[in-house]
Amino acid sequence: MKFNIEDLPVLFPYPRIYPEQYAYMCDLKRTLDAGGHCVLEMPSGTGKTVSLLSLIVAYQQYYPEHRKLIYCSRTMSEIEKALAELKALMKYRADQLGEEEQFRGLGLTSRKNLCLHPSVKKEKSGAIVDARCRSLTAGFVKEKKERGEDVDVCVYHDNLDLLEPHSLVPNGVFTFDGILKYGEQHKQCPYFTARRMMPFCNVIIYSYHYLLDPKIAERVSKELSKDCIVVFDEAHNIDNVCIESLSIDLTEDSLRKATRGANNLERKITEMRSSDAEKLQNEYAKLVEGLRGADEAREEDTFMANPALPDDLLQEAVPGNIRRAEHFVAFLKRFVEYLKTRMKVLHVISETPPSFLQHLKDLTFIEKKPLRFCAERLTSLVRTLELTNIEDYQPLQEVATFATLAATYDKGFLLILEPYESDTATVPNPILHFTCLDAAIAIKPVFDRFSSVIITSGTISPLEMYPKMLGFTTVVQESYSMTLARRSFLPMIVTRGSDQSAISSGFQIRNEPGVVRNYGTLLLEFSRLTPDGLVVFFPSYLYMESIISMWQGMGTLDEIWKYKLILVETPDSQETSLALETYRTACCNGRGAILLCVARGKVSEGIDFDHHYGRTVLCIGVPFQYTESRILKARLEFLRETYRIRENDFLSFDAMRHAAQCLGRVLRGKDDYGIMVLADRRFQKKRTQLPKWINQALLDSDTSLSTDMATASAKKFLRTMAQPFSERDQAGVSTWDSKDLERHKEKMEKEKIRELRNGGGKMEVDGMDGLSNGQNGIDGDDFEDEDMDALMRDVDAE
């Protein structure tokens, strides 16, 4: 299907388009034209990826700038899906245009997934694959080989050097399978092909971490040009990704390993002093000049800034007292030893980086400045020493990164030392958390560098939270509703059990037998009426375990057994994937199954229960975070002080985005249908925080149901769903062909003219409406929430 958005011709690979897809594309184009950032929420299962790709590819090909697209997604399977989608799109374009375009699209993933080396690829762990690969492909290994020394090299990697560096692969889109196959045929390494071809690609698809994690971004993504279009898909968790990428946890074990690493370094230095002192001398001379010598000077915008390595650091010379390799290693050892003494403390400590630095200086005479250079100095040393087994130095590297971050940022970080694993533990097992509290730090370079950053997901409400937390401004911020020809999903809020008493997973009443029994009856009723699959989400593993054992005692499970097979998610990923597989089999044949899982677990993110795999999703309790965690408390306090986001608001927002994620699992398309049940009294007040498309489908009469009313309503819904429904009924309403689209465009045109005539009066009202809605989104939290308050009191008591 071909149509124009303003002057831009778009080729859409399907004969029909959803109205929300069209709206989404229009807003995307507006963003790209304006050259700003945007946050877009598009209902799940409405073809977000394909509309995004087809618009941006059309944009690239039509305008002379050919802005590159960097598409970041969360999981491997999503990346693979996006690549396949892109491939289909390009094929369609080629068919329509009658010629292959000059176009390259590649995906990047870890070495483990892309390795072809016969022995390396057999390794199980990703870290070992990385290490072995490096030992075969590092620059100095090649030098040694040229000097005639006998070293192992990777043929696949070395073959790349024989090719022209800018066309290692022909034009076209390569999925991971595709590039593996191509690599096998041409005996070239797929991983390095993808990495080296990145500057010559039109579309790059990879994981968030390649852009957000400073250690990886430094190597992979720093040379991307300024006008790239960056897309973060499934970005509802992006703040957590940012925070995790800058947080460091140190344990006694890792410190021990770091010491060992430092000792190894010392030995290597002595060896090198005796054998090849010149190299060390060269390094020394370079460091006198500055980290990146004059020849390599970082030009203003060739590279993306690295939060762990601020710009001013590069321009300065390394402090004199860590210039010499021996001095630096002694320096590291001293620092590690200091951390060890800190670990011996038997009470919880939380302190800011400045106070940590002060104490460090008092005790070990380590100044702030050399600490800041720590990470970079270590990298330089490792390079000079030509170390091959880099994974041995991983803990040391971590310590060095920690040192650099602690010395660089006064605010936005906190050191928390927890000597015991839990409150009841008697054996100390100290962990030093260096937690990043500010999600904006990690993502700031991305926003600074790239002119258009698009953040999109199926569930990203409330939209204004993200710009606030990540510290950017948007040009477009939009949430789309879902156009449906029939009501194909039924959201309900169940607040009372079959005995009419309130149900909640709140702290005080969650283990009361009455509440547990009510939840049990609810599950039983729905297992009776749901055809095929039923997915249940609990707020935590702990609660799930306790409630299951109580159900077992009450005989609820025996009743459920009669209708469905029961499967449980566990923290172990292999067990879980086995459970999932069994669940799928059970859904495909027989009466179906129940999958009991956790709202923040693996299942809730990224696993789809389309069609018969999930007809009902049951969210038992509001999935709040574990508020006792000191890290969370610190973050809440930071958010309140810095961004003026209240603790309650954030907790509630976070709970609801996870709940929405869970609900979105069952509905993966317009021909799909499902029931969404939110079973907790407290959901009633949080309704406004649900994504627009769910909230719209939630009728007022369905917001406070008891179990029996919910059952009746669900039965009625399933009966309507059982009526025959053909493609034709959807046409013109929830799917448009080109004629419908033309009609819509005309209508919009007329509307616009009328608006202009009316002096834009209506527009303003619209804007106001949106604003007040947003306000409600924030204000609509509940102050009667006793257990939330109880939790918050603990936060404040700290």
Add this chain to the structure above:
Amino acid sequence: MSRAPARNGAAPRRPGDEDDICPVCKSSRYLNPSMRFLVNPECYHKMCESCVDRIFSHGPAPCPVAGCARTLRKARFRRQTFEDLHIEREVDIRRRVAGVFNRREEEFESLRDWNNYLEEVENLTWNLLQGVDVKETEEKLDAYKEQNEEGIKQNAAIESQENANTEAQFAAQKEQARLRREAALNEELDERREKEEGMREMVDMMAKGDGDADTIARESQKVVLKKSTARRTAAEKSRQQAAAVPLFSIQGLKPLTQAAPEKEYDPFGGYAIKPEYYYLRDHYEHSWLDSARSDAQITAGGYDVGEYCARAMMEAFGGLGVFVQDEIGGRQMRAEKGVGTASAAAAGGGGEEGVDGDVL
């Protein structure tokens, strides 16, 4: 009951506890759970507290560790901070070096000089640590200390002041955070109270029974909303004010610099009496000058040939540097500035002549 020993048994799992046997008396933590180890910075040999008491209570004694015969005193025994005794020693040495070499970055002209200085110091420390050229290094250290006693003292003072400042700052920050937390809590409480009040009012209104329930509900909702926005803006305002007037925290101040020592009194007020156009030699070769030098009749009266030469040269060159035009221009300028300054300038000029006269 049965758990207690288990816990004790688990305690040695802590790092550094595995070798929990006193190297001197061989008693272990199993026998003496409250055992503490002490070290003496003289030789850094570890021993338990009771050993220290036993051996050193009667005055100085040699170290009981075989092969180390250093004399140790009880007073200097202390607990070790670091698990690794090498580091313990290193830090002690560093403390000593840092006490002497405490120059600050501001004192250096360029970053490179500062870095070179840092490396130099690090080299010295390294030598002491590794036991290379200890004697030489110690000498250097002492020499430097003697030379720069004043500067060292000054920098130490600055540093201690800085430390005190940062400590005060930390305390102030903590206090501020506490206040903010309290404020947020109060705000929330207020809000809740208001909401409850609004609710109660609404119910009261409805109970009275005048008017439609829906309108009453809507009205009271509006009132609550209005109140809450008003409170919020007030809170925001007060917060901004609080932000505008920071509790005392002055940042970016340059550290105090010692006032320059007072200069010696200069009677000429900075005027140089050195000749400008010629160079006065100590000795002029001239026959009659020689005779004047040696003639007792002349020298007895205090006549100095040097004085004569200076005057002769002065007369010969006098006036060469005077350009009348410039002088006039200068005088006019000064006159414009004001009478007071003009007369002062004239007096200054007179002074100059006077100086010349004096020399002559």
